[in-house]
Every structure is written in structure tokens, then in C-alpha cells.
Amino acid sequence: MxxxxxxxxxDAFYASVEEQDNPKIKGLPVIVGGLSNHGIVTTANYEARKYGIHSAMPIFMAKKKCPKGCYVFPRMxxxxxxxxxxxxxxxxxxxxxxxxxxxxxxxxxxxxxxxxxxxxxxxxxxxxxxxxxxxxxxxxxxxxxxxxxxxxxxxxxxxxxxxxxVPNILLPLPVRKVHGIGPKSAKKLNGIGVYTIEDLLGLSEYFLIELFGKAGMEIYSRIRGIDYRKVNTTRERKSLGVERTFEEATSDKKVLMKYLERFSEELSYDLKNRGIHGRTITLKIKDENFAVQTRSKTLNEYINDLPQIFDISLELLEEIEIHNKIRLIGITASNLMTSELEQLSLFD
Missing domain, CATH: 3.30.70.270 (Reverse transcriptase/Diguanylate cyclase domain)
Incomplete structure (x- = not known):
């Protein structure tokens, strides 16, 4: 083919930009993220990763692992x-x-x-x-x-x-390397003794469909080198979102708020970069027992600015009762409209 x-x-994009703009920190472990102890690591360069630091790690934990690291506040x-x-x-x-x-x-x-x-x-x-x-x-x-x-x-x-x-090169890879297998699916597979793609190849398509629904069919094909998805330059999105699974679950609301602040910034950038606005903001959390809660708010206007997205996400967070530690949080914008259409509707 x-x-x-x-x-x-x-490569380690945010940290690499910081190193390029400030040559004095080149070669040092560079960690980009909120600087308070309630902040989170957005990106760590490869020198910092040697200390076991990774994205989404709380800053206080990163500082314990690498107290002499260069900690930089993000400049989106x-x-x-x-x-x-x-x-x-x-x-x-x-x-x-x-x-x-x-x-x-x-x-x-x-x-x-x-x-x-x-x-x-x-x-x-x-x-x-x-x-x-x-x-x-x-x-x-x-x-x-x-x-x-x-x-x-x-x-x-x-x-x-x-x-x-293919498939020989894939055989030793962990199942989480397969597009469509997230942390929850990987855990489910590990629970039945399936850890690598070689293990996964031993499962029938019928079994994978029973286990994962329609996604099971796609997983069965992909590990055999089959993927019909095209490079889509004009994809019409129904929603746009950011979410992250934590290495360690947390019930600290300040940590969750810091994530939402960063996600709001990323989501605002993605919306503006694609020239679109959203009218519905949805907050999703998943706890350590894999129970999922969502809250949504639909506005009378279309938005894509950081402050508005962040304020709404905080409002939605307050509506959720948190009884267990949270292992995933994310926000999504839906009911999307292009900026050009929004401008026309305002004039109309």
C-alpha cells in the first residue's frame, strides 16, 4: 500500500517554546503549568520526564520529584x-x-x-x-x-x-496504544488477561463487539492494519471538547477548578482557531468507580471567549455533588456555529 x-x-511543545524563547533554561528540566501547589503540569520537557513528571500531574507532586526544576506559567x-x-x-x-x-x-x-x-x-x-x-x-x-x-x-x-x-511490529505494544482504547477499556481488557496487541489479536471480532459495541469492530480492524478514515480537512463538528484522565484520582475542588481554567483556555483557542462559536457548554466528570456525571447549560448567545467558558464550567461544577475521588474531568462546547453565520444572525 x-x-x-x-x-x-x-515535541513537548509548550516547554520547547519556552526553551527557545529563553536559552538560559535549555537543558534544564522545564515544567509548564500553574505555579501554585494547586496547579497542574501542562507540559514537561524530556529532561523533566526523567524525574517521572508528566502532564496532568499536580504541581506540588512535580516539585517533590524535581525540586530544582524550572517551573514556568503557560503563555497560551x-x-x-x-x-x-x-x-x-x-x-x-x-x-x-x-x-x-x-x-x-x-x-x-x-x-x-x-x-x-x-x-x-x-x-x-x-x-x-x-x-x-x-x-x-x-x-x-x-x-x-x-x-x-x-x-x-x-x-x-x-x-x-x-x-x-503489520501485525508483527504491533504485537508487543500495550493495548492502550490502539486508537479507540482508553484507560477504562484497557482496564477491562487487562481484567481478562489481555495486555498486549498480540493478546488482543487472539480475540474474535464478535467478542470485541460484545465487549465494546461498534468500537469493537474498529479495534478488530485497526490491529490488523485496517483504518479507512480519511484526512478530513472540512470536517463538520457537532462538538469540540477537552478532557483528561488523572494519574491519581482527586477530590480537591481547587485542583478541578485549575483543570477547568486550563481546559477553558484550550477550548477557547480551538473554537477561535476554527472560526466557530458554541451555545451549549457541558461538564463531564468520572469518579474512581467509573460513575459519570454531566451537567450542561445552553445560552441565548454563541460564545467562544475564555472567561465565559470558564465561568459556566465553574457554575456547572458547583451543581455536581462529589462523593468519590474524580479520575476524569472535561468540558465540551456544542450547538456550534461558524463566526460568519453568527455575524449574519446578529445583523438579521
Missing amino acids: ELNIIHVDM KRYQEVSKEVFSILYEFTDLIEQVSIDEAYLDISNISMEPLELVMKIKEKVMIDTGLTMSVGVSYNKFLAKLASDWNKPDGIKVITEDM
């Missing part, structure tokens, strides 16, 4: 500026780009005559020259394998997965 999909993922506007620089470079090579997040995208290179590896090297070189940042890139014949490949040799890596390498 043709190697026509590239997945690009910037600066990260957005650099993200636009990176994507403008990508668009010099192709228009077939699906932006997944501020620092991650799929590229369809079917119409580019250049050899995939030569193209990847040119993209990486251009990004490094213009921004000083590195990216890791995966190349394959579908989105699942390309994303898997981009995570293979981080940081600053390149990995190619060809058809003849």
Missing part, C-alpha cells in the same frame, strides 16, 4: 503564535491537512511526487530553521499507523510503518 499519510507531532498566546508558524509551513507542502490540536496534524501526501522520507526531512528542516523546534513524524498508509509511528522515536524522530511490517 502507498505510504500516503503523515502524522506530525511537536505565545504558543498559538508559534502553532500558526508551524501550520503555515505545513501548508507550504500540502493543503490536505487535518489539524488535531495546537501541535498535531495529519497530512495526506497522495498528490505529492516527492518520496515520503525526503518530504518529511524537508518539513522537519523548515520547521527547525524557522521556529527552532523539533517534531516527530510518523509515515504509513493509514491514520492509525501514522499516529502510532510518530510516537515511536520521540523526540525529533521519524518512523515508517509499511504493510509488510
Whole structure:
């Protein structure tokens, strides 16, 4: 099969931007996140990760692991500026780009005559020259394998997965590496003795559908190298959201509020970046017993500003009674409308 999909993922993006802007901290363990003890780690560079620090870890815990680390408060506007620089470079090579997040995208290179590896090297070189940042890139014949490949040799890596390498290359990987298997699904599989993709390959499609519903069919196909999803440049979204599963469950409301503040900032950026507004904000939490609670509020107006999203998410948090420790929290905007349509409706 043709190697026509590239997945690009910037390396420790926020921390890398901080290092590039402040050369004095290069080589140090850099941790980006809220600076109070109730804050959370947004990004840690690879030096900091050697101490066991990861995103979503509470800052007080990170400071215990790495007391001499360089702790930096996030500068979202600066990260957005650099993200636009990176994507403008990508668009010099192709228009077939699906932006997944501020620092991650799929590229369809079917119409580019250049050899995939030569193209990847040119993209990486251009990004490094213009921004000083590195990216890791995966190349394959579908989105699942390309994303898997981009995570293979981080940081600053390149990995190619060809058809003849599948499924052997996948066999030792943990099941959580499969797109569509989250922490809860991985735990369910571990509970029946399934830990790796090799174990997963021993399960029938019927069994996986019984276990996971429609997603089971997709999982069955993906671990066999089949993924028909296209690079979607004009995807119409019904909702847009941010959520995170904690390494350690918490009942500290101040910690949850800090997450919501960061998520509101990320969600506002994503909405504005796509030129859309939302009218419904939904808060979702999942406790340590996997019980899920959601609360929603639908407004009379369309919004995409950080303060409005944050205020509503806090309001929704107050409506939820928390009896157990929380292991996941997230917010979503739905009832979406493009900015152009919203402007027309105001004039109308």
C-alpha cells in the first residue's frame, strides 16, 4: 500500500517554546503549568520526564520529584503564535491537512511526487530553521499507523510503518496504544488477561463487539492494519471538547477548578482557531468507580471567549455533588456555529 499519510507531532511543545524563547533554561528540566501547589503540569520537557513528571500531574507532586526544576506559567498566546508558524509551513507542502490540536496534524501526501522520507526531512528542516523546534513524524498508509509511528522515536524522530511490517511490529505494544482504547477499556481488557496487541489479536471480532459495541469492530480492524478514515480537512463538528484522565484520582475542588481554567483556555483557542462559536457548554466528570456525571447549560448567545467558558464550567461544577475521588474531568462546547453565520444572525 502507498505510504500516503503523515502524522506530525511537536515535541513537548509548550516547554520547547519556552526553551527557545529563553536559552538560559535549555537543558534544564522545564515544567509548564500553574505555579501554585494547586496547579497542574501542562507540559514537561524530556529532561523533566526523567524525574517521572508528566502532564496532568499536580504541581506540588512535580516539585517533590524535581525540586530544582524550572517551573514556568503557560503563555497560551505565545504558543498559538508559534502553532500558526508551524501550520503555515505545513501548508507550504500540502493543503490536505487535518489539524488535531495546537501541535498535531495529519497530512495526506497522495498528490505529492516527492518520496515520503525526503518530504518529511524537508518539513522537519523548515520547521527547525524557522521556529527552532523539533517534531516527530510518523509515515504509513493509514491514520492509525501514522499516529502510532510518530510516537515511536520521540523526540525529533521519524518512523515508517509499511504493510509488510503489520501485525508483527504491533504485537508487543500495550493495548492502550490502539486508537479507540482508553484507560477504562484497557482496564477491562487487562481484567481478562489481555495486555498486549498480540493478546488482543487472539480475540474474535464478535467478542470485541460484545465487549465494546461498534468500537469493537474498529479495534478488530485497526490491529490488523485496517483504518479507512480519511484526512478530513472540512470536517463538520457537532462538538469540540477537552478532557483528561488523572494519574491519581482527586477530590480537591481547587485542583478541578485549575483543570477547568486550563481546559477553558484550550477550548477557547480551538473554537477561535476554527472560526466557530458554541451555545451549549457541558461538564463531564468520572469518579474512581467509573460513575459519570454531566451537567450542561445552553445560552441565548454563541460564545467562544475564555472567561465565559470558564465561568459556566465553574457554575456547572458547583451543581455536581462529589462523593468519590474524580479520575476524569472535561468540558465540551456544542450547538456550534461558524463566526460568519453568527455575524449574519446578529445583523438579521
